[in-house]
Amino acid sequence: MPTYEHPRPSVTVDVVVFGYDGGHDLKLLLIQRGSDPYQGQWALPGGFVEMDEDLEAGALRELEEETGVKDLFVEQLYTFGKPGRDPRGRVISVAHYALVNLSKHPAAAASDASEVAWFSLDKLPELAFDHAEIIKLATTRLRAKVRYQPIGFELLPEEFTLGELQALYETILGVPEFNKRNFRTRILRTGILEEVGRQQNVAHRPAILYRFNEATYQQLVEQRDSGVLRRALDFEI
Amino acid sequence: MPTYEHPRPSVTVDVVVFGYDGGHDLKLLLIQRGSDPYQGQWALPGGFVEMDEDLEAGALRELEEETGVKDLFVEQLYTFGKPGRDPRGRVISVAHYALVNLSKHPAAAASDASEVAWFSLDKLPELAFDHAEIIKLATTRLRAKVRYQPIGFELLPEEFTLGELQALYETILGVPEFNKRNFRTRILRTGILEEVGRQQNVAHRPAILYRFNEATYQQLVEQRDSGVLRRALDFEI
DNA sequence: TACCTTTGTTTAAATTCTAAACTAAGGAAT
DNA sequence: ATTCCTTAGTTTAGAATTTAAACAAAGGTA
Numbered sequence: 001m002p003t004y005e006h007p008r009p010s011v012t013v014d015v016v017v018f019g020y021d022g023g024h025d026l027k028l029l030l031i032q033r034g035s036d037p038y039q040g041q042w043a044l045p046g047g048f049v050e051m052d053e054d055l056e057a058g059a060l061r062e063l064e065e066e067t068g069v070k071d072l073f074v075e076q077l078y079t080f081g082k083p084g085r086d087p088r089g090r091v092i093s094v095a096h097y098a099l100v101n102l103s104k105h106p107a108a109a110a111s112d113a114s115e116v117a118w119f120s121l122d123k124l125p126e127l128a129f130d131h132a133e134i135i136k137l138a139t140t141r142l143r144a145k146v147r148y149q150p151i152g153f154e155l156l157p158e159e160f161t162l163g164e165l166q167a168l169y170e171t172i173l174g175v176p177e178f179n180k181r182n183f184r185t186r187i188l189r190t191g192i193l194e195e196v197g198r199q200q201n202v203a204h205r206p207a208i209l210y211r212f213n214e215a216t217y218q219q220l221v222e223q224r225d226s227g228v229l230r231r232a233l234d235f236e237i
Numbered sequence: 238m239p240t241y242e243h244p245r246p247s248v249t250v251d252v253v254v255f256g257y258d259g260g261h262d263l264k265l266l267l268i269q270r271g272s273d274p275y276q277g278q279w280a281l282p283g284g285f286v287e288m289d290e291d292l293e294a295g296a297l298r299e300l301e302e303e304t305g306v307k308d309l310f311v312e313q314l315y316t317f318g319k320p321g322r323d324p325r326g327r328v329i330s331v332a333h334y335a336l337v338n339l340s341k342h343p344a345a346a347a348s349d350a351s352e353v354a355w356f357s358l359d360k361l362p363e364l365a366f367d368h369a370e371i372i373k374l375a376t377t378r379l380r381a382k383v384r385y386q387p388i389g390f391e392l393l394p395e396e397f398t399l400g401e402l403q404a405l406y407e408t409i410l411g412v413p414e415f416n417k418r419n420f421r422t423r424i425l426r427t428g429i430l431e432e433v434g435r436q437q438n439v440a441h442r443p444a445i446l447y448r449f450n451e452a453t454y455q456q457l458v459e460q461r462d463s464g465v466l467r468r469a470l471d472f473e474i
Numbered sequence: 475t476a477c478c479t480t481t482g483t484t485t486a487a488a489t490t491c492t493a494a495a496c497t498a499a500g501g502a503a504t
Numbered sequence: 505a506t507t508c509c510t511t512a513g514t515t516t517a518g519a520a521t522t523t524a525a526a527c528a529a530a531g532g533t534a
Contacts, residue, residue: 208512480529496514
């Protein structure tokens with residue numbers, strides 16, 4: 001049965017972009033819709049996938065076209081396909097989420113969609129389509145994933161202190177302040193951090209700067225998956 | 238921009254159905270393709286999604302049409318959309334996975350696709366499309382998820398002993414034999430099991446039969462999510 | 475009645491976690 | 505130059521948890 005016999009839904013890719021600037025909240029990148037359905041409302045960056053591009057590539061392309069933001073960590077989240085979720089007809093959206101450090105990717109503002117802005121995750125405007133639901137799922141996923149995979153590092157600058165890392169975890173998880181100095185022990189014993197220097201010009205004892213060591217991490221993942229280690233990567237917060 | 242201006246990919250739903258019969262391996266439900274691309278090869282049950290049905294509903298419909306199996310736990314897995322994954326053109330597949338206890342759902346055999354059979358997960362035939370890749374991801378997901386969500390109960394009969402539950406965990410995770418009698422402690426202290434009787438006519442001390450208590454589980458999930466409890470549900474194997 | 479098998483409990487030692495006290499390293503204030 | 509303040513980082517004792525082994529129980533079978 002060749003495909004052309006079937007009526008086909010439209011397929012879009014949308015991206016929930018989380019940004020972090022060292023503060024006490026996560027940011028979310030939204031665009032203001034310039035055209036037809038939900039015109040003027042805020043929405044996730046995204047658009048129709050092209051016939052010859054991979055889904056993730058499409059998500060990154062739409063993101064760059066609409067916001068100018070590129071070169072970031074992106075991963076598939078979930079596919080939303082309930083009939084009626086888009087007034088234009090049957091539209092299935094393959095939602096992604098992405099993480100970005102705002103000091104690396106400066107104030108996104110661009111292009112063919114009318115407006116682009118970063119919103120605090122806990123002060124979002126009204127959203128088009130079912131995008132509020134998508135964002136909620138992305139947030140849940142981020143919170144769950146950050147506990148057992150080192151994706152948080154995507155939100156920090158290349159070099160960071162343990163204090164900054166802990167503040168990020170507290171921000172993502174919404175916990176006021178946890179585990180005090182035990183956080184340090186747990187993260188360091190995994191061996192996935194590498195010392196790269198010390199802070200300069202701070203009005204207190206300068207902290208050690210660390211960098212995420214991807215090679216060591218991959219090695220640990222392999223050892224765990226082959227059964228050599230069991231708990232090596234639990235930095236369970 | 239109305240959707241009809243865009244070329245549209247085809248969208249299918251596929252289902253990785255895991256079955257368990259109390260033995261030492263997991264089974265996988267496959268169909269033998271009766272038509273055009275990959276004719277005669279084994280493949281996942283699935284097909285084109287209809288214009289007015291939800292993705293999960295489509296997965297269940299195709300599954301029942303092609304194999305006769307219905308009424309089971311199903312969840313979205315991942316969406317596969319690489320160009321070229323289907324020789325018929327651009328086909329995006331929203332893959333799902335499902336869990337079923339084989340004593341409840343007897344030998345699936347049916348219908349419009351030519352053949353249906355259960356295969357041992359570690360003795361799979363050559364597979365059509367990128368279905369081997371989909372199965373691999375589903376297996377990884379099942380192994381990961383069974384450690385922190387009680388989805389394993391979907392694979393057991395209504396009433397089961399702790400020995401049976403442990404055997405299931407060992408089968409899913411591929412561990413020869415773990416934790417001996419501590420498994421019991423960890424599962425029981427969560428409170429998600431409810432005693433419903435004892436085994437009959439066995440040539441040894443009869444084991445207590447348990448049933449999964451969904452209400453207690455939901456209650457614990459809520460308490461955890463609201464921060465009251467932290468570790469209540471870690472039955473981390 | 476003795477024995478076999480599997481279920482289920484108890485417990486002591488080992489390990490890990492928690493939280494507090496303590497030490498260190500800067501700049502800023504005096 | 506000295507003291508003070510702030511944040512970084514270490515040590516450690518007590519609490520809690522995990523592990524693994526010994527032990528006890530409950531059938532059927534010989």
